[in-house]
Amino acid sequence: MLTALSATLAVLAGLAALTVLAIPTPAGGSDALSDQYTNGLLREPGLRGGTAFALLLLMLPVLGLAGQCARLGAPARDRRLAALRLAGATPGEVTRVAAAETGLAALLGASTGLLIYLAGHQLVHRPDAQGRLPLPTDVYPPTAGIVAVVLGLPALATLATALLLRRVTTTPFGVVRKARTRPPWPWPGLLILLGLAAFAAFRPVGLWYERRHSEPPLWLLPALLVGGALIAMIGVVTGTGWISHRTGRLLHRYARGPAALLAAGRLTADPWAGSRTFAALLAALIFGAGAAGIRADFLAMIELGRRTGNGMAAPDDFYLGAMDLVDLAVAVAMTIAAGGLLVALVEGIVARRQAYAALVATGVPRGVIGRSILWQSLAPAAPAIAVALTVGLLLVRGAFPAPTGGGYSQEICDAGEKLCADEVTRAQYVRTEWVSRVTVPPDVPWDRLAWLGAGALAAVLVTVGVGLLFLRSSTAMEELRTT
Template identity: 60%
Template sequence: MRPGTFIRLALVGNRTDAARLALTALSAALAALAVLAALSVLAIQTPPGDPGQHSEQYTNALLREPGLRGGTAFAILLLTIPVLALAGQCARLGAPARDRRLAAFRLAGATPGQVTRVAVLETGLASLLGTVAGLATYLVGRALVHRPDVNGQLALPTDVLPTVPELALVVLALPLVAAAVTALMLRRVTATPLGVVRRARRAGRPRPWPALLIALGVLGAALFEPIRQASGDGLEAWVFGSVFVGAFAAVLGVILGVGWLSHWTGRLLHRYAGSPARLLAARRLTEDPWAGSRTFAALLAALAIGAGAAAFRAGFELREQLEREQNRRAGYDDFSNGQNAFYLRTMDLVDLAVGVAVVIAVAGLLVMLIEGITARRRAYAALVAGGVPRATLGVSILWQVLAPVVPAVLLALGAGYTLGRMLNPDIVTGGDWEPVCRATAELCADPANRDSHIEMVLVDGVVHSPGVPLEQLALLGAGAVAATLLTAGLGVLFLRSSTAVEELRAT
């Protein structure tokens, strides 16, 4: 098969296929923009001389101070996690129709390997179009917002640009990763002339092994400060990269853990069900517990990042409160230097970004629910034909959505807050640092070896721990559950058209 034929087969399809390609391209564009923004922050050059010298050409302290750029880039990269989760959801849009199209290719004479390459090429091309569009948007936006103020300062790092290899890596690496993930997901799928079947289905109940990923992420966050202090400035980028990988592992553990939560929620519903709707929901949850991981992926990722941001906000608020108390005791009339207020304003931007991510995730959730109802329309139509009221089916869908999402939201909030809390240590005020020898009496008495065992210990210091932001966490959780309930209600509206008796003849 010629390359041109592969490309044509990958891009043909109905309106659902076009929507899947467009949403995949949009997700890739958003991810590329986030990575390019992080690379732009890291591309800022520190003026020669003192390594801590500020870059005064920027109005924002996050860009001026060298010590804040790594954290800024890290925070921007974290926002790519819900975008990547959304991309995974978009890839499943119109899956039944795509399966029938792949089966038609097999019926026309294509080999299983060729059909797999068509599916992989479809995702790769859509992602490539998205990354190219993201790069174009980045370059055009960079030129449009490059407007120095009267002092010649810039609000954004539009005077720097990532290197050409970095730009090429962003444009090409994301589509390659998307294509590789698609090929990995299709490794147990066979396209036959009669349809798409799985060579092996997941057997048995899900295991709680994703908790290991969450523990790995929390452990990496707990070791962040000691490793950063021991590594020095030379390995700062490596340390932040390791923390990003740990945070990604924790969020992935939360998403994959929904399968275990869905299974046990279904078992509990089945044991204590008092209505047919709950029995139907319980059976569906236990039959396919991994559906929750696919449906709520982007939402849970956004919630985990939002909970981590709430932990950082609590730390900044505590620092500002301690500064104000210290200034009042010093007679400065509650004067504050405004540094922590600046951090709080920055957290407002992070919260706004999390809100946008939640909205995107809810939109993806609506698409997945409608797609699930459409894909199971024959089963629902058979139930209605057998005498099951449509209201019972609608209530069962609501139970199927809400039963696993409540513990999943709690898990995402808990994991995200724990990560943020580990990266935001306690604040110590007062006291004095005194040298303490951490060795035997003989080594401490030896002047030649004593200095290598000296450790500075804070004596008589007061430790202040940031409070748990229960109000913000509750707002995040309640908002997510309410949005899920509203989305499920909108999805149920498509139930009537999908349960007509004529759907029993659908292929």
């Protein structure tokens, strides 16, 4: 059910992005506005690509949630697969059964998402008195795009399941997973630097083509942004494994309490658990920090317009209102990521129920185990959250330099409008004034970054508190039975 729900959310986000891209450009080129919409992000053709990209980014935490939901059902699935092996199934057949289960659940969710999209298209289609629409309910994506999203997502889920099971050996007596024995290396830092370099190269590459009076390939600049963001995101997520391992080493060296020492042992034994657990949350934080940086850049451009007298093309509240919608998307992504955190935490407690039950049987209080789970969640989460926020802000700073204006002369007419409009009398009142070059560095959005970080830590704390409700049932003595 959780896998199907994740597929439903992902399909809705993908179809929404395709709908935005399907809006036809009116006659007059890219400068013409689609006046049938009330939202400025939909009226201006140049802003639709960014809106669709933001909707597609919402699929990342949803897909992370889907992967964690699949792990939640792992214990029950392992028993069923072991029974199939005992009945004579081959390892390849068992893998195909597990992949088909995930694919069918994703197909059910994708079909449900398509039905919700079609029904919502009709329910939300409510033009106002002027015939304008708040959402693009007057257009549909191409049929090929709909089929690609609805069928491509289950196919991707099936292939991902088969890929993840490559390190799993299903035997008639249970499931054996090949664990990584060597500690993680800090190579993800190179991915982060490569992503930052791709964003930093965005403006120089555009200027290089501009000096040569030529246009860059259509794919080049979007590839720098999309590829750089994905590479940096992968670096932050996979780097959490190295952070978890180093945090476990530090706790093992300096901690004195039993809860912290238990957490240190878990962090060093399975440092990659942090990458799996916090993947969706860190992706949402990078997106949110980047949005905060773009808002600060808009505020700097507004201030530059006040100083030089040349403001932006649209009203100030248009750009800030658009960023409010982006902030809403970040909030939705973090909410989805919090659900994924809860699923991952419960999965970890259920998967290690025999180990926890053995600790309780030897006299370890459940409170100590609960505090160790809190240590295990917060110790790697805090530095990983700080790294994600820093990377998200630096990506924006690399692509968008500080707004600069001025450095030119302008004519100012000191008479009234009538005299200045007359070409004969205008020359008597016109004077030339030099506008100094002004650079307005964007402020660091400490308040929004602090809210994002506090919200992420609060999500971790809440999910740990809810997950600990499953601790008592998972540490019952019956869990020690082997038959």
